[in-house]
Amino acid sequence: MSGNGVKKVAEVAAKATKSIDWDGMAKLIVSDGARKEFANLRRSFDEVNNQLQTKFSQEPEPIDWEYYRKGIGSRLVDMYKQAYESIEIPKYVDTVTPEYKPKFDALLVELKEAEKQSLAESARLEKEIAEVREMKKKISTMTADEYFEKHPELKQKFDDEIRNDYWGY
Numbered sequence: 798m799s800g801n802g803v804k805k806v807a808e809v810a811a812k813a814t815k816s817i818d819w820d821g822m823a824k825l826i827v828s829d830g831a832r833k834e835f836a837n838l839r840r841s842f843d844e845v846n847n848q849l850q851t852k853f854s855q856e857p858e859p860i861d862w863e864y865y866r867k868g869i870g871s872r873l874v875d876m877y878k879q880a881y882e883s884i885e886i887p888k889y890v891d892t893v894t895p896e897y898k899p900k901f902d903a904l905l906v907e908l909k910e911a912e913k914q915s916l917a918e919s920a921r922l923e924k925e926i927a928e929v930r931e932m933k934k935k936i937s938t939m940t941a942d943e944y945f946e947k948h949p950e951l952k953q954k955f956d957d958e959i960r961n962d963y964w965g966y
Contacts, residue, residue, distance in 0.1 A: 817842075 819839055826832050860881070865874045932939075932947075945952035958964070 823832075823835060826835055860878075862874055862878050865877075935943075
């Protein structure tokens with residue numbers, strides 16, 4: 798990678814670090830194993846980001862060719878200088894992102910849909926929990942008619958059993 802390309806990668810990594818809510822994600826983790834893996838992920842990310850910020854973001858120091866000419870001789874130094882300057886570091890061309898970006902975007906859409914379904918199911922379960930709690934409070938004073946009013950399918954089942962002279966044995 799060229800010096801400018803590495804600098805750009807380091808800049809993007811620095812921006813990514815600022816936008817990641819590590820504490821928010823840590824609050825969502827439930828199990829101890831997941832906490833351990835999350836800590837490993839964060840440590841690895843920090844190590845890579847540190848390398849990008851320090852090691853790869855610096856420009857190499859310019860070579861003092863005159864210093865070497867005095868000690869070694871100009872012919873050999875000129876030959877090395879010419880070879881050094883003729884080196885072309887290829888620019889990084891990202892071929893991976895275009896291939897995986899549509900897949901990632903499709904996963905994001907799927908994730909949003911799953912999130913909507915999860916929130917709807919969560920609301921349904923919260924409602925059901927509230928009904929069960931209400932029923933628990935009233936169960937000791939509730940009459941059969943009040944219970945069957947909330948559960949008409951059970952009343953129908955019992956009525957059918959009585960009508961068909963089926964008493965459970």
